[in-house]
Each structure stands twice: as structure tokens, then as C-alpha cells.
Amino acid sequence: MSTTVHGDLAAGAPRTAKAEGTLDNVAAAFGQAAVVAIIFNTLLAWVKDAYDPLNTFMAHLTGHHWITHGLADLAVFFGLGFYLMSRPSTWNGKNLVVAIAVACIAGGGGLALWFVVT
Amino acid sequence: MSDIVLFAHPTFGVLGMVAAVWVFVETLNASEANQARIRMAAYATTACIVLAWLLGGYWYTTFYAPEKAIILKGPWPWAHDFFMETKEHLFFIPLILAIYLPIVATRKLASNATARAMVLVVSGFVVLNALAIEGAGAVINHGVKIAFVHSGVKGSE
Numbered sequence: 001m002s003t004t005v006h007g008d009l010a011a012g013a014p015r016t017a018k019a020e021g022t023l024d025n026v027a028a029a030f031g032q033a034a035v036v037a038i039i040f041n042t043l044l045a046w047v048k049d050a051y052d053p054l055n056t057f058m059a060h061l062t063g064h065h066w067i068t069h070g071l072a073d074l075a076v077f078f079g080l081g082f083y084l085m086s087r088p089s090t091w092n093g094k095n096l097v098v099a100i101a102v103a104c105i106a107g108g109g110g111l112a113l114w115f116v117v118t
Numbered sequence: 119m120s121d122i123v124l125f126a127h128p129t130f131g132v133l134g135m136v137a138a139v140w141v142f143v144e145t146l147n148a149s150e151a152n153q154a155r156i157r158m159a160a161y162a163t164t165a166c167i168v169l170a171w172l173l174g175g176y177w178y179t180t181f182y183a184p185e186k187a188i189i190l191k192g193p194w195p196w197a198h199d200f201f202m203e204t205k206e207h208l209f210f211i212p213l214i215l216a217i218y219l220p221i222v223a224t225r226k227l228a229s230n231a232t233a234r235a236m237v238l239v240v241s242g243f244v245v246l247n248a249l250a251i252e253g254a255g256a257v258i259n260h261g262v263k264i265a266f267v268h269s270g271v272k273g274s275e
Contacts, residue, residue, distance in 0.1 A: 022230075022232055023222070023225075023232055023233060023236065024225065026221060027221055027222045027225060027233065027236070030218050030221045030222075031218065031222065031236065034214050034215065034218045034240075037214050038210075038211050038214055041207065041210045041211065041214075042207070045207040049203075063179070064179040066175065066178065066179060066206055067175065067179060069207070069210070070171070070175065070210055070213070073210045073213075073214065074213075074214075074217075077214050077217065077218075093232035093233075093236070094232055094235070096236070097232065097235045097236050097239050100215075100236070100239055100240060100243070101239050101243070104211060104215070104243040104246075104247070107211055108208055108211055108247065108250075111204050111207050111208050112200075112204050112208075115199065115200050115203045115204045116200060
């Protein structure tokens with residue numbers, strides 16, 4: 001499968017900052033929010049699994065700890081995303097791409113490791 | 119009703135994964151011509167993964183408890199202790215990514231290398247997570263089955 005990049009770059013456009021592109025405020029804000037929400041998800045899973053009163057409290061809030069957990073993740077994602085939208089992004093777009101990848105690997109690996117060990 | 123919900127959950131998970139593969143492949147060849155298809159596939163990914171979450175969540179919180187007890191009494195208790203515990207929390211990662219995907223996929227990908235890289239990473243991790251979760255679901259299902267076989271319930275073998 002060809003991975004050739006088509007479009008302006010393939011047409012020989014100069015590799016200027018505009019051609020390379022950056023993430024606009026909305027994409028950058030929700031990208032940062034996704035990084036935080038993914039890490040938050042793993043940390044919350046660790047803490048509630050290690051500390052029963054939190055698990056019980058979360059179950060009490062919605063009827064099941066897992067429902068509360070999911071809603072908390074989405075609240076972090078949307079809350080932080082909308083908050084960051086109104087602020088200029090301090091992240092370089094490419095760093096944010098790397099941060100998403102690292103968060104997915106660390107978050108997923110952290111969950112698997114936790115449930116192997118405990 | 120329980121079985122319909124149970125089978126609809128991985129079905130939408132697989133459809134979401136296929137839609138994410140579609141986004142990935144289209145983005146490798148991003149141009150003005152396929153921008154609309156990328157956008158449509160990104161929305162399809164979101165819709166399918168959100169439906170998989172809602173259906174799986176409803177089944178998990180309503181019907182799973184008796185199956186958990188069966189698994190824990192069987193020879194594969196780790197089908198719950200490791201696979202279900204990891205799966206139920208891991209699921210939130212592709213959920214967040216699937217919701218984020220159309221936000222970045224609706225940018226002008228043909229002329230924006232950073233947005234293109236972001237879409238490739240996000241859709242790629244949706245696929246990898248979905249594969250892991252589908253595999254974990256199969257192990258959990260087999261954990262119940264093997265517990266019945268082990269218990270000697272007539273006809274289970």
C-alpha cells in the first residue's frame with residue numbers, strides 16, 4: 001500500500017509552516033483533553049481498585065462504579081476540552097501527536113499491568 | 119433481550135474498528151477528493167464505538183454479575199480478574215479517541231501534515247484497542263463456557 005502523501009505537499013508545495021500545518025485551537029484543546037482523560041482513566045481505575053470506599057462511593061452515585069467512572073472520564077475530556085478552547089494552545093502539534101500515542105500506551109499498559117499484579 | 123444486547127455490543131465494536139481502519143487508509147491518501155469520505159468514516163467510528171459502549175455498559179451493569187460468579191468458580195477465574203477488569207477500563211480509551219477523531223478528521227488533512235498524523239495515530243489506536251478488547255471478550259466468554267464444562271452440567275460439553 002502506498003503511503004505517498006497526496007495534496008499540496010505531493011504537488012511540490014514548499015514545506016512552509018502553513019503547508020506543514022498546525023492544529024487549530026479546537027483540535028489542540030480536545031487533543032490535550034484526550035491525553036489528560038486517558039491518563040485520568042488509568043489513575044482512577046488504580047485508585048478505586050485499591051481503595052474500596054471510593055469504589056463504593058462511585059457505585060452509590062450512579063448505581064454502578066463503572067458508570068460513574070465512564071461519566072467522570074467524559075466530564076474530564078469535555079470539561080477540559082471546552083476550557084482549553086478559549087485559551088491559546090502552548091503545545092506544538094507534533095508533540096501533541098506523540099503525547100496521545102504515549103498516553104494510549106502508558107494508559108493501556110498501566111491498566112493491564114495493574115490487573116496482572118493485583 | 120439479554121442475548122441481543124450481548125451480541126450487538128461486539129458487533130458495533132467491530133463496525134467501529136472497521137470504520138477506524140477506513141479512516142486510517144483514507145488519511146494515508148488524503149486529498150481534497152476524499153475529505154468527505156474521511157469525515158463520514160470518522161463520524162461512523164464515533165457512532166459505532168459509542169453504541170458499543172452504551173450496549174456493553176447496559177449488559178455489563180445489568181446481566182454480568184451471575185456470569186462473573188460462574189467464571190470465578192470455574193478453572194479460568196483470571197478471565198474475569200484480568201481480562202474483564204482490564205477490558206472494562208481499557209474501553210474508555212478508544213471511546214475518548216473515537217469521540218475526538220471527528221474533531222481532528224474534519225480539518226483540511228490534505229494540506230495539514232500535523233492533523234493528518236494526529237488522525238493516523240488516533241484511528242490506529244482505536245483499531246489496536248478494539249482488537250485487544252474483542253480478544254478479551256472472547257476469553258471472558260470462554261471463561262463462562264469452560265466453567266460450565268468443568269462443573270459437569272449435562273449438555274455443556
